[in-house]
Amino acid sequence: MGIITLPRKIYQQRDIIESIRDSLQLREPVLVVTDKNIMKIFGDRIRRSMDGTNYRVIDDVRPEPEITAIESAYSSLSGFQPRTIIAIGGGSVIDFAKSLDVKISYSDRSIAEINPFEILDLKAELIAVPTTSGTGSDVSFGIVVNDQGRKLALGNFDLVPYISILDASLTPSDPNIIRPTGVDALVHSFEALTANTSTIFTDALAEKAIETIFDNIEGSMNGDESARDNMHLAATMAGIAFTNSGTALAHALGHSFGSTHHVVHGTCVGLFLPYVIEFNSTDDPSRRKYERIAKRLGYSDAVSALKDLYARIGQPVSVRDLGIDRRRYLASIDEMVEKALADSELAFNPVIAGEDDIRSIYLKAYGD
Numbered sequence: 001m002g003i004i005t006l007p008r009k010i011y012q013q014r015d016i017i018e019s020i021r022d023s024l025q026l027r028e029p030v031l032v033v034t035d036k037n038i039m040k041i042f043g044d045r046i047r048r049s050m051d052g053t054n055y056r057v058i059d060d061v062r063p064e065p066e067i068t069a070i071e072s073a074y075s076s077l078s079g080f081q082p083r084t085i086i087a088i089g090g091g092s093v094i095d096f097a098k099s100l101d102v103k104i105s106y107s108d109r110s111i112a113e114i115n116p117f118e119i120l121d122l123k124a125e126l127i128a129v130p131t132t133s134g135t136g137s138d139v140s141f142g143i144v145v146n147d148q149g150r151k152l153a154l155g156n157f158d159l160v161p162y163i164s165i166l167d168a169s170l171t172p173s174d175p176n177i178i179r180p181t182g183v184d185a186l187v188h189s190f191e192a193l194t195a196n197t198s199t200i201f202t203d204a205l206a207e208k209a210i211e212t213i214f215d216n217i218e219g220s221m222n223g224d225e226s227a228r229d230n231m232h233l234a235a236t237m238a239g240i241a242f243t244n245s246g247t248a249l250a251h252a253l254g255h256s257f258g259s260t261h262h263v264v265h266g267t268c269v270g271l272f273l274p275y276v277i278e279f280n281s282t283d284d285p286s287r288r289k290y291e292r293i294a295k296r297l298g299y300s301d302a303v304s305a306l307k308d309l310y311a312r313i314g315q316p317v318s319v320r321d322l323g324i325d326r327r328r329y330l331a332s333i334d335e336m337v338e339k340a341l342a343d344s345e346l347a348f349n350p351v352i353a354g355e356d357d358i359r360s361i362y363l364k365a366y367g368d
Contacts, residue, residue, distance in 0.1 A: 010236065017042070017165070020129075097128070105120065202242075273306060286350045320367035321367065329366055
C-alpha cells in the first residue's frame with residue numbers, strides 16, 4: 001500500500017504573514033519559533049500579525065539545533081501549553097519546531113527516540129513558514145538535530161506540518177543564499193525522480209520542479225519577484241516529491257563532503273549531482289528519465305543541462321572550484337567514503353553504490 005504524505009493545506013500568497021491570525025483562525029495559545037535574524041528583519045510584521053493573540057516567542061534557534069537546546073526551550077515554557085506552533089525560518093527553525101512539538105507532547109521522552117514506526121499524538125498543530133526556497137522542511141516528515149556531536153536524521157509521518165505557508169516576501173534577496181538553496185531544491189527534484197521508491201505522483205512533481213527552477217533561479221538571483229515566488233513554490237514541490245520518494249547518492253556524498261570540509265549543503269549536493277547522474281545512467285529506467293527531462297529543458301542530456309545552468313549562476317562543478325587544496329582533499333577521501341557508506345540516503349539510489357564507486361566519484365569530482 002502506497003502512502004502520499006502532505007500538509008493539510010498549502011497557502012501561497014505574498015504578505016500573508018501580516019494576516020496569519022485571521023486567515024488561519026489560529027488555535028490559541030500560539031508559540032512562534034524563529035531565530036534572531038528573522039526577528040531582526042521581520043519582527044515588527046510578526047508582532048503585528050499576532051496582535052491580540054495569546055502567544056509567546058522563542059527566537060534563539062541556531063543552525064543544526066542541539067537536542068539540549070530543544071529541551072531547554074521546552075523548560076522555558078514553564079507550563080505554557082501551545083495549541084499552535086508557528087515556525088518562521090529555514091530548515092533548522094522548522095526542524096526545531098517539529099522537535100519541540102514532540103517534546104511538548106511527550107515530555108518524558110528524548111527527541112532522539114523519534115522513529116518512523118509509531119503514531120504520534122501531537123498536542124499542537126504545526127504551521128511552517130519557510131523563509132528560504134530549498135529545504136522542503138515545510139512539507140517533510142524529517143528532522144535533523146545534533147546530539148552531543150552526532151548528527152541525527154529522524155522522521156515520523158506525523159511530523160509533516162499541518163499547514164505550509166509560502167510567503168516569498170520573507171525570502172532573502174541575496175544571490176549567495178538563493179543559489180545554494182535553489183540548487184538544493186534542484187537536487188531534491190532530480191533524486192526524487194530516480195529514487196527506487198519513486199512513483200508517477202512524485203515524478204510529476206519532480207519534473208515540474210526541475211523545469212521551474214531552471215526557468216526561474218537566475219531571475220530570482222537578479223531580483224525578479226515573480227521568479228522568487230516560483231522558486232518558493234518549486235522548492236515545496238520538490239519537498240513533497242522527495243518526502244514521498246527519497247533523496248539518494250548525491251545527498252550521501254554531499255553530507256559527508258560538507259561535514260568534512262565545511263561547505264554549504266546546497267553547494268555540496270549540487271556539485272556531486274552531475275557525477276551521480278553519470279553513475280546512475282547505467283540503470284535504464286533512470287537513464288530514460290534523465291533523457292526525458294533533458295529534452296523538456298532543451299538539452300541533449302541532463303549533465304549538459306546542469307553544467308550550463310551552473311555556469312550561468314556560479315554553482316561550482318568541481319571541488320577545485322571551491323579552492324580546496326588537492327592534497328588536503330585526497331587525504332580526506334577515506335573518511336568521506338566511510339561516512340557516505342553509512343548514510344541512510346544510499347538506500348534510495350537506483351544503482352547500488354559500493355565503496356569503490358563512491359571513492360571513484362570523489363576522485364573524479366576534484367576536477368582537472
